Amino acid sequence: MQSDVVLERLMTLHPKVIDLTLDRVWRLLEALGNPQDKLPPVIHIAGTNGKGSTQAMIRAGLEAAGKRVCAYTSPHLARFNERIRLADGLISEEALLSVLEECEAANGGAPITYFEITTVAALLAFSRDQADYLLLEVGLGGRLDATNVIAKPALTAITPVSKDHEQFLGNTVGAIAGEKAGILKSGVTGVIARQVDEARDVIEARAEIVGAPLTIAGQDWDAHEDHGRMVFFDENGLFDLPLPNLIGAHQVQNAGTAVAALRVLGFDEAACVAAVSKAEWPARMQRLRMGPLVDAAADRDLWLDGGHNAAAGHALAEALGRLPDRPLHLICGMLNTKDVRGYLTPLAARAEHLHAVSIPGEANTLSAAETAAAAQDVGLKASEAADVAAAIAATPQDCRILICGSLYLAGRILQTES
Incomplete structure (x- = not known):
């Protein structure tokens, strides 16, 4: 495919695969007219494990409620197009090629990592699509991730934090949680999955600094399995839901995060049922x-x-x-x-x-x-x-x-x- 040829060229623009900074992203966004300011309401998701599953569940709930939803995820499994889901489905080869070439031309050969320039291409595509929400999954960390350019998302979410990518994010759970918490924004509710104490303390401290209200698993809401069902409850009441169709007890926790997000956004029980029962996410059991x-x-x-x-x-x-x-x-x-x-x-x-x-x-x-x-x-x-x-x-x-x-x-x- 022609897009594969362009993607191969984009891999050569920076000597490193990962080089965490936002300077190059801001430069390219400016050259393209700041598409990050023309997006539908964004739900920004960070975490070590469960980001993709949680995103898939939120999307299933939103779509069941009749909303048009875009979504960004990485890495892809079989085709790059999987990373960019527009409201009507995965981005077409023609549309992908167009935004990649537009970003390549605007970048003018300047140093930029593959993930940075392809994330900007995705934001450009999303800015031109007619959607009600954009689900934006962090690639690595959060604070300096190329997705962290949204001034005022509708919601942020942090799935469970654990050790991974220590060479980039720090060698303690607390340090890694600090990077993930970099997506929290002033006045924007953060939905926080159940965390180990070290991670939760860091996330809460960051939220207090930036003025981000939090709704936290185990404190403000919870989800658990009970007799073959999933029970979710928060300050507004209790839902008796089916078990997630994604397999594993950890998916009950991911589903809880998704349901908590939908509740914050004002969606009803039907959307929450769809979130846990209709989500599909390949290569997860x-x-x-x-x-x-x-x-x-x-x-x-x-x-x-x-x-x-x-x-x-x-x-x-x-x-x-x-x-x-x-x-x-x-x-x-x-x-x-x-x-x-x-x-x-x-x-x-x-x-x-x-x-x-x-x-x-x-x-x-x-x-x-x-x-x-x-x-x-x-x-x-x-x-x-x-x-x-x-x-x-x-x-x-x-x-x-x-x-x-x-x-x-x-x-x-x-x-x-x-």
Whole structure:
């Protein structure tokens, strides 16, 4: 596609993949006439885990209420177009090419990272679409993220904060929470998911400094599972809702954040029911049902998940424990920037064996040997495989297979299975 050619050129404009500052973004936005000031009401979402799922639930609720919704997320899984959802669906190739070329021309070859210029392209596309809301997911951190250019969003939300991207955000949960809390704005309500004490304290302190009112899980609202239902309650009352159709206890918490956001925005119970029951989000405990890998798996269940840090490993282990009992084999590929042992430790108690693969086409992939060694370090039997297909062939009959460890690996799988 022509857009892929432009995207490859945009990757060469800065020597670093990540270089957190807003100076280059502000410069380009100014050159384009400040499209960030012409957006529909923005719901800005930060956090370590659950941003995408929470965004998908809020979108499902808004759309069920008849609202036209745009959404921005990253990274994409199979196609770049997935990052930019306009009110009528994913951005077309023609429209994507147009905004990319417009941004490239306005930038004039100046240094800018790939994420920065593509985020500006997304904001340009959103500024020209007729929508009622824009769901804007932070890429990394929050304070210096390229999405943090909205002066007065309608709402902000912070999903659970844990350790990830320490080389950019700090090596403590408190430091990372401080970066996430950078999206809070004066007079704009922040919906805060349940946090560890260190993160919550930092978020509350930042909110007080900027004058942002907060509604906090465990204090102002809460959500939990009860007898196969999800119970949500806040100061305005209680909702008896279905369990989220996204699998795992952590999705109950994500759904709670989504429902709390919808309540702050004034939406009714019907929108909240739709949020938890109609949301779809690929590569989050997704059962694969068709494609060559499914055919190769034959009578073995084949699942896919893109979680990649220690908190995601714990959530995934819990979700797996809720499935009908069946021997579990992991096919795992991870990036060398992740805490592979922290991710695998909670999974070691669930799985019989890990088949380690490298992620094709990723310069920062861990080798299969490195991933296998990390698995063995945490007490999980492991072996290397040439690729995912070979790993599937090495699993026993009548088992459950989970392909996991990276959104980049998940994207390769979805490209294969689509």
